[in-house]
Amino acid sequence: MIFVTGGCGFIGSCFVLDWLAAEKEPLVNIDALTYAGHLGNLQAVARHPNYTFVHADIRDAALMRDLMLQHKPRAIVHFAAESHVDRSIAAPLEFVETNVMGTVNLLKAAQALAESGDEAGFRFVHVSTDEVFGSLETSDPAFRESNRYEPNSPYSASKAASDHFVRAWFHTFGLATITTNCSNNYGPRQFPEKLIPLVIHNALRGQRLPVYGDGKQVRDWLHVSDHCAALRAVLARGQPGETYNIGGRSELANIDVVRSICATLDELRPRATPHADLI
Ligand code: NAD
Numbered sequence: 421m422i423f424v425t426g427g428c429g430f431i432g433s434c435f436v437l438d439w440l441a442a443e444k445e446p447l448v449n450i451d452a453l454t455y456a457g458h459l460g461n462l463q464a465v466a467r468h469p470n471y472t473f474v475h476a477d478i479r480d481a482a483l484m485r486d487l488m489l490q491h492k493p494r495a496i497v498h499f500a501a502e503s504h505v506d507r508s509i510a511a512p513l514e515f516v517e518t519n520v521m522g523t524v525n526l527l528k529a530a531q532a533l534a535e536s537g538d539e540a541g542f543r544f545v546h547v548s549t550d551e552v553f554g555s556l557e558t559s560d561p562a563f564r565e566s567n568r569y570e571p572n573s574p575y576s577a578s579k580a581a582s583d584h585f586v587r588a589w590f591h592t593f594g595l596a597t598i599t600t601n602c603s604n605n606y607g608p609r610q611f612p613e614k615l616i617p618l619v620i621h622n623a624l625r626g627q628r629l630p631v632y633g634d635g636k637q638v639r640d641w642l643h644v645s646d647h648c649a650a651l652r653a654v655l656a657r658g659q660p661g662e663t664y665n666i667g668g669r670s671e672l673a674n675i676d677v678v679r680s681i682c683a684t685l686d687e688l689r690p691r692a693t694p695h696a697d698l699i
Contacts, residue, residue, distance in 0.1 A: 421446040422655075423493040425478055425526065426500030428457035430610040431547070435497065435648040436462055436471070442652070446470040448491055450484075451500065452477040461609050478522035481529070488529040489536060495543040495655055498526055501579070504613050505551075508575035519578035520585070527589040527597075534595060544597040545655055546586040550665060551576035552601060556638040558673065563601070563640075565663050583663075596660035600651060603667040607644035615674065619681050622698070624689065629682075629698045635675025642668035675699075 424439075426432040427449030439447055447470060451457045465471045476483050478500050501519045502508065508515045523546065530544050553563045554570030571577040589595040604615075612621045619629050650666045658664060682695035 421448060421491065421493050423448050423450060423488075423491065423496040425450045425496065425498045426457065427451055427473075428453060428459060428461055429499060429503070430456070430607075430614075431605055431644055431647060432499035433458075433461035433609050434607065434644045435499065435651060437465060438645065438648045439652070440465050440468050440470055444470070446472070448472045448474060448487075448493065450474045450476050450478065450487065452479075454502075456503065456611050458609075478525055479517055481525040484525045484529040485532050488533045492533060494541055495545065496526065496530060497545045497547065497651060497655060498523065499547045501582075503575070504611075505573045505575045506613070508573055508578065512574035512578075515574050515578040516581075519575075520581045523582040524585050527585060527595065531589065531593050531595055534593075542596055543655060543658070543660070544586070544589070544595055545651065545658070546582065546597060546599045547651065548579050548583050548599055548601050549576065550601045550603045550640070550667065552580040552583060556640075556671065558636065558638055560638070562667055562669065562671070563603075563665055565601070565665050587661075587663075590661045598654055598658040598660060599663040600654055601663060601665050602647050602650070603640035603642050605644045605647050606641055610644075615677065616681065619678050620685070623682060623685050623695045626691065627698065629678055629695075631675055631678055631699055635678065636673050638671050638673050639677075640667045641670045641672060641677070642666065 427436045428451040502515045550563045552569050552571050553567040554572055569580050571580040583599050586597045586599050590597045606616045610617045612618050622629050654664055685695045
């Protein structure tokens with residue numbers, strides 16, 4: 421059986437739903453149900469025979485160790501994190517506690533499982549972001565795994581720190597860790613503080629559409645199901661100690677994302693003036 425952390429959030433819930441539809445292997449979902457985690461995201465599988473939910477916080481080191489030794493999963497796919505850049509500017513310490521300390525707690529718990537001799541074939545898949553590499557200019561090529569780490573926000577700095585600890589547990593303790601760095605995801609069940617759902621919600625209500633600066637910041641976009649398919653491939657075929665970038669080769673400036681949502685809404689929900697006037 422496998423462990424998933426943060427399975428009630430945006431990407432984690434997609435992974436859990438896709439896993440239970442495609443695989444026969446049981447899955448235990450560990451989630452603290454913060455503002456970003458909703459049991460309703462997984463209502464469709466709440467009674468699935470291969471699904472178990474554990475309401476627990478990855479900051480609780482002793483509990484993580486107990487869960488690991490009790491269930492002896494053959495892998496963990498670690499999504500749980502504070503994930504919103506704006507919140508990391510307002511409250512950076514929470515990002516250090518969950519993203520850095522929480523990840524180290526899970527690494528130590530997995531190490532305890534390895535030392536108990538029950539770890540044959542174990543994999544620790546750490547789900548991270550390409551924001552650890554900094555930002556792209558319009559003419560830049562896509563990020564590569566060899567790019568230098570240049571985190572620019574407390575969020576990306578905390579994810580970068582967690583990536584380093586994951587790497588260290590492979591080199592120091594021989595734990596079979598793999599890190600993935602994915603670009604921006606879009607798709608169903610994303611909390612409406614993130615760009616695409618926020619713009620859709622606000623536009624439908626005739627509210628202002630916030631865009632930072634000139635909106636020229638370039639991000640790559642990938643559908644969340646494609647990210648989860650890549651994670652299943654990494655879990656099945658990834659090499660311990662490796663890192664894998666995951667992207668959609670779909671780079672767009674933020675302002676262009678917002679303008680294309682406005683154009684689509686002009687067709688689907690026309691209003692007296694174009695939605696783009698709200699930007
Ligand atoms: P999210 O904010 O939607 O969900 C986070 C989940 O983690 C929630 O269910 C929340 O309850 C849970 N959680 C938070 N703190 C916890 C704690 N201390 N203990 C247990 N559970 C806790 O996040 P998301 O967008 O689904 O992102 C998931 C992962 O993917 C994160 O690690 C993020 O850094 C990474 N990632 C996200 C994106 C993106 O575009 N959203 C892109 C690349 C990587």
